[in-house]
Amino acid sequence: MSVENQEADRAFALGLTHHQAGRLNDAEDLYRKALDLVPTHADALHLYGVLRAQSGDFTLAADLVERALAAQPENADVWCNLGAIYRRAGDLGRATQMLTRAIQLDPNLADAHNNLGNVLHTQHRWHDALGSYQKALELAPTVDSLCNASIVLLYLGQISNAVTLTRRAEQLEPNNPLVQACMGSVLSAVGRLPEAVAAYRQCLELDPSNVDARYNLGVTLEQQGDWTGALESYRATLVSDPAYIRAMSATLFMQRRLCEWDGTRELFSQVLDAIDQGRRGITPFSFLAEDSTPAQQLACARLWSADIEGTVGPAVEAAAPSGKGASDRITVGYVSSGFGDQPTSRLAVELFEHHDKMRFRTIAYSTRRHPDSPLKRRVHDAFEEWVDAESLSRQALSQRIIADGVDVLVDMRGYQDQAVSEVFAMRSAPVQVSFLSFPATMGADFMDYIVVDPFVAPTNQQENFAEQFAYLPHCYQPNDTQRRLPDQRPSRAQMGLPDNGFVFCCFNNSYKISPEVFDSWMRILESVDDSVLWLLNMNPAASVTDKLRREAAARGISGDRLIIAERMPHAEYLGCLAVADLFLDTWPYTAHTTASDALWAGCPVLTRAGESFAGRVAGSIVHTVGLSELVVDSAADYETIAVQLARQPERLAGFREGLVKARDSSPLFDMTRYTRDFESALEHMVEHQQAGKPPMGFSVDRDTS
Incomplete structure (x- = not known):
């Protein structure tokens, strides 16, 4: 071995020591010294490229690792790290190719499976990502793969499994910022908000550059009612990463909630640009508060629904047509997190109570538990069957709905908080309807109809809705005529x-x-x-x-x-x-x-x-x-x-x-008439579907109402 090679190896070895200790500047100097001595030094090219990726210079990083790969084409670790670099650079196609090749060379390389899971995660292919993470965990459980799998499990609604994996990660490295960020997500999902805030803050103390943790801190503070603190976190996220779309959307909506109007025009313009560019992350519900057109709302909703469809595994089968006879009752499932003393219940309770039990079997799928109240009891007693679905995963809820033989599944949450849109993306019922809570299109191919009236949705707006219009003859919004007014009008x-x-x-x-x-x-x-x-x-x-x-x-x-x-x-x-x-x-x-x-x-x-x-x-x-x-x-x-x-x-x-x-x-305020109209609409939808026809807009005849 030449003197140059020996000196290059020594420089590389010392650089590796600095790199592992987090002294990146010292490591870079030594890697460059090794390459000055031996420009084709494969290990120096490889790890110098990894270091540059850590610094955000993905172009140079990819070039360095490609050169290392030319020298070591059978090295699975090099293929693996190159794939990780391309993922961070946003080139998911090349990232997938590199990581697939790494796994072909070494099927037992846990990092390759974990990195492939990250690519799939970025593509919102949750089930596929989970499979890759689970393979990595089988081979070599690490904090990284445990936390990655835990986050995907949260997306899939498997909260208890997510908690288990996060606890395992915490046992391994309690002071790892990634673990604390993951812990914050899990604690937030189970409603332990103060502890979640503490976990996110600890993560940010350990790693102030973690923009996901800073954004999630804002979300959790918002859930706690600390709107000012939430806005500070969202703004700080945008300072760190101006292209963080969800933070952009959340900042704009929080400024609306706080009536802090300075800068909202500029933010709204940025939001519109993001939608025009097809960038996902703008919340459709908050977008409704802006002076947006129905066409823009459709574009926003389509981007959101594409994310939701990414959470549904390819193996999920749609619910088959029920094949009911003309004399069979229609089974209607209502899905909502608002079956307590909430606006949804205050509007719809009398509809539920007036349903014709001889013609309709009604099931409530309640995705959130509520304290006892007279209104909650009314809603509960109005349904023939009640399913507490808060603890069910999205897949389990879908399977329950299919097993219940639901003919029409009614979404009473849309894209508001605590929605379970994935259940509808799984095609849990032959007919799926958006009703009442989300006053816009969901932009989703998995929704068949939206209940409207001629005023809220003129016929010329059909082109801006993914759903077909189901017109009721009067106002689409029901009312509770048992709302109790004060016996005596209060004084000024x-x-x-x-x-x-x-x-x-x-x-x-x-x-x-x-x-x-x-x-x-x-x-x-x-x-x-x-x-x-x-x-x-x-x-x-x-x-x-x-x-x-x-x-x-x-x-x-x-x-x-x-x-x-x-x-x-x-x-x-x-x-x-x-x-x-x-x-x-x-x-x-x-x-x-x-x-x-x-x-x-x-x-x-x-x-x-x-x-x-x-x-x-x-x-x-x-x-x-x-x-x-x-x-x-x-x-x-x-x-x-x-x-x-x-x-x-x-x-x-x-x-x-x-x-x-x-x-x-x-x-x-005529709920008997309203319910008759609504039931006529449900019957039309089912008859149309049973005839093998695709969803098509229709109107309930005013003369028969």
Whole structure:
């Protein structure tokens, strides 16, 4: 061996020692010294390439390892590391080729299986990724493969198995930042949020560059109600990685919730660019709060649904047609996490109660446990069968639904939190329907129909929906006519309101309050002397109240004219609506359940109808109850009518009297008629499917309703 080779080997060996100890600069100097002495030194090329990849220089890293591979074409470790580099560089095709070759050369190379799992994970092929991780664990269990498998198990809904693997990883290396990040994810999944926050913070102390942990810390803080802390984490994630799409989406939505409007236009523009570029990660539900078009909402939802379809293994078979006879009952499964004292139940409970048990067998698949309440008991008792599905994996829930012989599976969560969209992606029923909770397309081929009405979804919008329209003749949104109003209307003083002056109110969620809406509100207050605006503080821990009062002052309106109510029991909340003079709706995301509550309490609702489903729901509700003149098309008309009504008490009183009568006469509150229409729609869907026809839009005939 030449002197140069000997010196190169010594430099390489010392560089390797520094590399293993994390002293990357020293290691790089020695690897380069080895290569200066022997430019074809394969080991130095290989590990110098690995080091450059650790520093984020994937182009140089790939070039170095390719040169090492030319010298050692049968070295499985080199193929393996080159595959890992290409994965991090975003070239998943070449990464797969490299890792497959590594496994061919050495089937027992655990790192190759783990790295292939990472590629599959990046492609959202969860089942395939899990198979690779499990193979790696069989060969050589490491913290990396244990945590990787655990995260995939969480995606697949196998939480108990994820906990087991994470505990194994913690026993091996309790101070490994990867372990703490994984522990945070697991603890969050089982609802132990303070411990999850602590785990994420510990991870970030050990590794401040972990953007996934920083983003997940934000998610967990948001779940705890710490909106300000969540926004700080999301923003910090974007500082570290401006291309982190989920953090971009979460930052924009959290700014909406906190009414921190500075910079939202720029963020929204970035979100639109991401969707146009086909980049996944924008949350479809939060996107509805933006001034987005139905076509943009479809594009966003299609990207999201593609991720969901990636969680479904190729071996999953769709539910077969039931082959029911004409005399058999139709089995309808309702899937929701909102079967407690929640808006979903407040709207739909009477539909469940009115179902014709002679023609329909109804099953509730409850994906979240709720505290006992009178409303929860009503919902529970309305169903023929009740399945507590919170602890079931997505696959197990799908199998249960198929075993139950469900003909129509109704998704009452859509893309909101705690959704189980994977169950629908598995084709758990012959007919699958989106209903009530998600006011937009799900952009998914696995959803057949969406329940709509002619106002919320004009026929010219069908092209912007993946689902076929199932039109009900009146408003698509049901109502509970057993909502108890206060026996005695509370006084203004009891509600913290001034004795005199007109009371405008809006009890919508804060994320629906756009700066454009707020501008209109302030102009209305300026035009109506002694009027006040009554809002609801959805999160006392947040600073929304102070923020909105400052925004009012900046527009020349005293912050004292904004009256802020805290969250309260539903019956008290209905009493508030009975005291208010006029409900001012928001746009582009209008009131839904809140609009129904206001009208039921006798408070007229002024709304501006937009182009999207979410922007037309209040218009449908108000139109159906007979107050079409309160549905306007422009901000100018909205402001004009609000001011007119404040100055015309007789006209406003006529609206209120009409609402009292509407409780007994309007289709909006006729749940017997509504249920008959809804059941006609279900029967049409099943008959169409039984005839072997693909989903096709239809309308329930108004004359038979």
